[in-house]
Amino acid sequence: MEAWKVNIISVWFGCFFTGLAMSQILPFLPLYVEQLGVRSHEALSVWSGLVFSATFLVSAIASPFWGSVADRKGRKLMLLRASLGMAVVIALQGFASNVYQLFFLRALMGLTSGYIPNAMALVASQVPREKSGWALGTLSTGQVSGVIIGPLLGGFMADHLGLRVVFLVTASLMLVSFLITLFLIKERRLVVRKVDQLKGRAIFASLPYPRLILTLFITTMMIQLTNSSISPILTLFIKDISPGINDIAFISGAIAAVPGISALLAAPRLGRLGDRIGTSRILLAAMMVMIVLFSFMALVNTPLQLAVLRFLMGFAEGALMPAVQTLLVKHSSDRVTGRIFGYNQSFMYLGNVAGPLIGSSVSAVMGFRWVFIVTALLVLVNTLQLWSGFRKIRQSASS
Template sequence: MEAWKLNIFSVWLGCFFTGLAMSQILPFLPLYIEQLGVHSHEALSIWSGLVFSATFLVSAVVAPLWGSLADRRGRKLMLLRASLGMAVVIALQGFASNVYQLFLLRALMGLTSGYIPNAMALVASQVPRDKSGWALGTLSTGQVAGVIVGPLLGGFMADHLGLRVVFLVTSALMFTSFLVTLFLIKERGINVKKADQLKGRAIFHSLPYPGLIFSLFITTMMIQLTNSSISPILTLFIKDISRDTGNLAFISGVIAAVPGVSALIAAPRLGQLGDRIGTSRILMAAMVASIVLFCFMAWVKTPFQLGVLRFLLGFTDGALMPAVQTLLVKYSSDKVTGRIFGYNQSFMYMGNVVGPLIGSSVSAVLGFRWVFLFTALMVLINTVQLWSGFRKIPARNS
């Protein structure tokens, strides 16, 4: 087997375990915060947003530093740092005795994050250019598969074994990612001196369409922003519209997981369709569909209705991020692919910082349902901005 194909298989496993581990925790953080002594609706909404955002705020600050180091020392080193670091910090979160400790540990985890973005960058920089779309689409299914299983497994453990056990199991899964990376992933040697690296302006001057690349960065931020704006209030909203709260964690886990099922189905097929009709068209259609679905979510009356709409939303999720990554590879050169993905990673983290704060703030002031409407408005604004960017590119190149 060729080295780059073995890498895809190995990195897929690492992304699967990482997606599984992270999705086991995020849906239930509000319940864990409540267990740590925060009970009022307003305080719970605000603390949920702060705890969600802490990790990504630190990550957004340090991501360019890790990206520069990855270009010089290799991305495998970054994968090892991220997986082992998260294994340790997540285990410590399971022993937090108050919300302040949890907040500090979530912030500390920002120094250790970045496994999946660095995995994407490693694959994109080492596979043949004409295989990059297929490779990134295949790799995305690893994370999606983990996200499907994670909330279900996490919900089962939370209901029957307790929330703290979820953190310990998640830590073990991240250590598994570390072992997979250490023993299976191979990377071509990287010997780039710091003085030889292109700087910010030089990177963008080397691109054929720098304006479009920046627009795609903004789109990455908005994808994460809109998804993460729902995360802090999803479990609380399900609790609000549920008649039976006996299995709240499991029900929340199912509803959190269902978009992953449809995304797993859609991602390869939409990727192939994009190769035929244009990736930009797939991206735009997915964004319009997500606007409609977020609007409908604001009016649901039962968890079942919310679950159906989130299942449909998964089809758009299966198109959005792989399409952006495919376009980034298409419109950048081999010399700067790693740095471009590094910048994209920073924008992704910024979306994860702002999204939960917006979601929790809107929820605290206006109520849960307004979060979905506000999210739809943000997607609409970004859709118009991206459409304007694509208009400047010749049709044959989009």
């Protein structure tokens, strides 16, 4: 079997275990904060938000640095750093004795993150360019599969074995990712010496379409923002439209998970279609579908209607991130790919931070339904930016 095919299979399992590990912990962080001695409702809300956001904020700051190291030392080294680092830090979180230790360790985890973006960059740099859309779409199903299974497995362990066990099992899964990366992944890389490495503006000056790359960064932030803006209000919105409903937590969890199922089905197929008809067309179509679906979500009256719309949204979500990453590869060189993906990762984490803030703020001031409308408008603005960027590229190519 060709080396790049072995890499895809190996990295798929690494992304699966990483997605599984991350999603096992996040839903239960507030419960762990409470277990560490935070009792009042106000303090619990504040500390849960701080503990959740600390990782993403540090990751957003550190990602460009790790991207620079990846260009010089290789992406396999970054995968080993991320998987082993997360295994150690997550295991230590399971032994935290107060919320201050947990906050510090969550912030420290931001320095160890980056397995999945570096895995995407490694695969994108190894596969034939004409197969990059299919490869990245297939790879994204690994993370999505882990994210779907993670909360179920984490919930079972939390109920039957205790919250601290969840951290230790999660650390073990990251250790498995480390071993898979160490023994199975082979990297063919272009060595860039530090003295020859482009810096700052020179990176973007070396790109044929720097404005498009920046727009794609914003698209990455928007993808994460759309996912996370709904998170703070989803359960409350379901309760609002169906006040007498039973099993609200289970129904909310199911509605939160359904986009992952359709994304799992769609990602490799849409990636292959993008390789044939153009990744930019797939990206624009998926963004427009998102706008329509978010607009309809503002009008739903039952949880079933919301579930159906979110299931349909998953088909669009399955195309978005692989399409962005494919375009980043196509419009940059191997010399700067690591830093381009590092910057892109920073924007991804910024979306994770901004989304819940926007969602909770809009719902507090204007009501739950306006969260969907505001999200649709933000996606619309970004879609127009993308359309303008792609049109300029077509005009430049034709002239």
